[in-house]
Amino acid sequence: MTRKTATLVLDDGSMFHGFSFGFDRAVAGEVVFNTAMTGYPESLTDPSYAGQLMVLTYPLVGNYGVPPFSIEENGLPTFMESEKIHAEAIIVSDYSEEYSHWNAMESLSDWLKREMIPGITGIDTRALTKKIREHGVMMGRILIDDETGMKHGGIAGLNLQPGSLHMPFEMPDYESINYVDRVSCKEIITYGEGEGKKHVVLLDCGVKANIIRSLLKRGVTVVRVPWNYDFNKLDYDGLFISNGPGDPDTCDEAVRNIRKALAGDKPICGICMGNQLLAKAGGASIYKLKYGHRSHNQPVRMVGTEKCFITSQNHGYAVAGDTLGADWEPLFINMNDGTNEGIRHKTKPFFSAQFHPEACSGPIDTEFIFDKFVELL
Numbered sequence: 137m138t139r140k141t142a143t144l145v146l147d148d149g150s151m152f153h154g155f156s157f158g159f160d161r162a163v164a165g166e167v168v169f170n171t172a173m174t175g176y177p178e179s180l181t182d183p184s185y186a187g188q189l190m191v192l193t194y195p196l197v198g199n200y201g202v203p204p205f206s207i208e209e210n211g212l213p214t215f216m217e218s219e220k221i222h223a224e225a226i227i228v229s230d231y232s233e234e235y236s237h238w239n240a241m242e243s244l245s246d247w248l249k250r251e252m253i254p255g256i257t258g259i260d261t262r263a264l265t266k267k268i269r270e271h272g273v274m275m276g277r278i279l280i281d282d283e284t285g286m287k288h289g290g291i292a293g294l295n296l297q298p299g300s301l302h303m304p305f306e307m308p309d310y311e312s313i314n315y316v317d318r319v320s321c322k323e324i325i326t327y328g329e330g331e332g333k334k335h336v337v338l339l340d341c342g343v344k345a346n347i348i349r350s351l352l353k354r355g356v357t358v359v360r361v362p363w364n365y366d367f368n369k370l371d372y373d374g375l376f377i378s379n380g381p382g383d384p385d386t387c388d389e390a391v392r393n394i395r396k397a398l399a400g401d402k403p404i405c406g407i408c409m410g411n412q413l414l415a416k417a418g419g420a421s422i423y424k425l426k427y428g429h430r431s432h433n434q435p436v437r438m439v440g441t442e443k444c445f446i447t448s449q450n451h452g453y454a455v456a457g458d459t460l461g462a463d464w465e466p467l468f469i470n471m472n473d474g475t476n477e478g479i480r481h482k483t484k485p486f487f488s489a490q491f492h493p494e495a496c497s498g499p500i501d502t503e504f505i506f507d508k509f510v511e512l513l
């Protein structure tokens with residue numbers, strides 16, 4: 137089998153040559169690395185990866201295949217975190233077309249092709265990751281060789297399709313794009329309705345299925361609303377703010393609505409983007425981390441205790457802990473780099489986590505966050 141060559145070109149001009157194993161299309165995005173050893177079906181369908189080229193540092197990828205896209209009774213996909221792949225592309229060291237797993241239905245390559253998502257293999261992902269760690273996250277583009285293997289400009293395998301070095305397509309300005317608006321639901325969706333159940337408004341900034349499932353498991357009705365919907369007009373018992381892609385500073389409409397809710401006493405909980413938006417509504421500011429936290433083994437300490445939890449994470453921005461208002465305090469701190477990993481209000485039932493207690497994939501140490509929230513309703 138002849139494989140098309142593919143090249144990752146970083147914003148600083150450096151190039152990494154490999155082979156295409158996904159859909160042959162030029163794409164651009166923010167290049168981020170994830171050090172988890174498993175979980176590519178969940179990570180690729182996590183809407184928080186919209187606009188990003190996902191580098192997996194675990195060297196062998198694809199050997200357990202891809203599960204089917206089956207839908208549960210509650211309307212949620214069983215094995216995926218949303219209805220489609222949201223990452224712009226996947227970059228690996230050693231793609232395995234051969235796979236074996238009890239629920240595997242197809243190869244990663246076949247899935248990527250069907251969803252029109254590029255994948256490149258044969259990349260020195262250690263060298264790439266070291267570069268990103270030293271320089272910070274960078275934009276990058278993936279260019280695919282054409283059928284004839286034409287070579288242009290001295291760079292093997294680059295053709296003149298839009299996106300080549302000769303006809304550069306516009307590099308997206310990751311920070312200014314409101315990716316949340318692209319991935320959020322467009323209308324209200326209700327899950328788990330039933331007599332006498334508490335109603336949780338879920339502000340959908342790009343919610344992962346397992347967040348909804350984690351709430352439903354605890355016997356509440358989930359009313360999923362678009363990210364910029366003014367939920368304050370609804371009759372509800374608690375507010376849950378989801379994860380989501382991109383820069384939280386693009387979501388001021390949501391921040392304004394959350395701020396209105398802060399005047400009341402109904403429980404509020406947030407995850408990842410939800411933590412950032414809650415912090416912003418409370419007056420704190422957000423900054424961009426050099427290369428983010430994306431893994432299954434981020435240790436966080438619960439402030440005021442000696443308890444450490446191992447958490448699943450996927451974020452590039454963080455709450456500036458020293459900008460929290462007088463009514464707020466840190467709830468979790470990252471034990472690797474000391475950054476803020478969650479906040480809580482000093483007197484009201486408002487709290488949030490920067491990590492992913494719903495896991496999927498990753499450790500489930502912090503699932504108790506859902507219990508706490510539902511107890512407070």
Ligand SMILES: NC(=O)CC[C@H](N)C(=O)O
Nearest residue numbers: 379380382408409452453
């Ligand atoms: N998973 C998320 O919710 C990510 C939040 C935000 N987009 C960040 O990168 O920090």
